[in-house]
Amino acid sequence: MDSSERPRGPHLEWTVVAGGVGPLLLAATPQGLVRVGFHAGPDRIDRMIGSLVSRLGADPWRPRPGREVLLAEPIRQVEAYFAGSLRRFELPLDWRLSSxxxxxxxxxxxxxxxxxxxxxxxxxxxxxxxxxxxxxxxxxxxxxxxxxxxxxxxxxxxxxxxxxxxxxxxxxxxxxxxxxxxxxxxx
CATH class of the missing domain: 1.10.10.10 (Winged helix-like DNA-binding domain superfamily/Winged helix DNA-binding domain)
Structure with missing residues (x-):
């Protein structure tokens, strides 16, 4: 799928951000942030996304940087946390991966x-x-x-x-x- 083309059905938006502890995978559904993954290098991303797709039954979508819809606020808050200017995350969370x-x-x-x-x-x-x-x-x-x-x-x-x-x-x-x-x- 072209990265500029947003899926029509249930989807999982994902990206990788530079965190103060290395690259972090961020993934969100329309319900909220669903996954933060450490060590999100090229060798691990496919496995992390594959696991999410399998568990959630959603189509993965990686928008171009700056074009995120579901992840715009999580990206902003993660960056603010690592910059030392955010002390509490205020995000909708999708808890389906925990019970x-x-x-x-x-x-x-x-x-x-x-x-x-x-x-x-x-x-x-x-x-x-x-x-x-x-x-x-x-x-x-x-x-x-x-x-x-x-x-x-x-x-x-x-x-x-x-x-x-x-x-x-x-x-x-x-x-x-x-x-x-x-x-x-x-x-």
Whole structure:
């Protein structure tokens, strides 16, 4: 399909933006932002888009830069976040890629852990009524389809360790430093 020709049926608009942690894939449906993907180099984009198309049943569409319809505001807000001028994303989100316990945890994280703060895996488990489910919270963070926007980098180990991160521990350090939680990485 010509990139200037917008699909007529259900579609998935996508693009890649330069984030402070490397290239990020952003994808949106008419319901809202549906996916943020780390390490969006040429070797990974086809797999990420293919997975989205398979799960959502929508036609992918990559508009020319500056011609985005569904992604114009997400692009603006992601750029503002990495520039340090945005502290809370205000975007419609399409939650179809998350369900059950994982979605409850991610919604609680988004609602209750603001910019510049962190929460332990166990504490977040307790907040959703599942004390003792810290490992399940870790799994929910790993399945987050909207990292950066739904800030799973703000979830750390209860003993103060940084914990894991789907985008890599170095990306987590960069995001926490951007929010003033950690000192800027030396390199």
């Amino acid at each position: 059950g316990f994982n979605r409850r945890v991610l919604l609680e994280l988004d609602r209750s852990v603001p910019y510049g703060q962190v929460v332990g895996y166990g504490e977040l488990a307790a907040r959703v009524g599942q004390p003792g489910a810290a490992q399940a919270v870790g799994n929910a963070m790993g399945s987050n389809p909207l990292p950066v926007v739904v800030a799973c980098h703000r979830v750390v180990e209860n003993d103060g360790g940084i914990g894991g991160f789907g985008g890599g521990v170095e990306a987590k350090r960069i995001l926490l430093a951007l929010e003033g939680v950690l000192p800027e990485p030396l390199f």
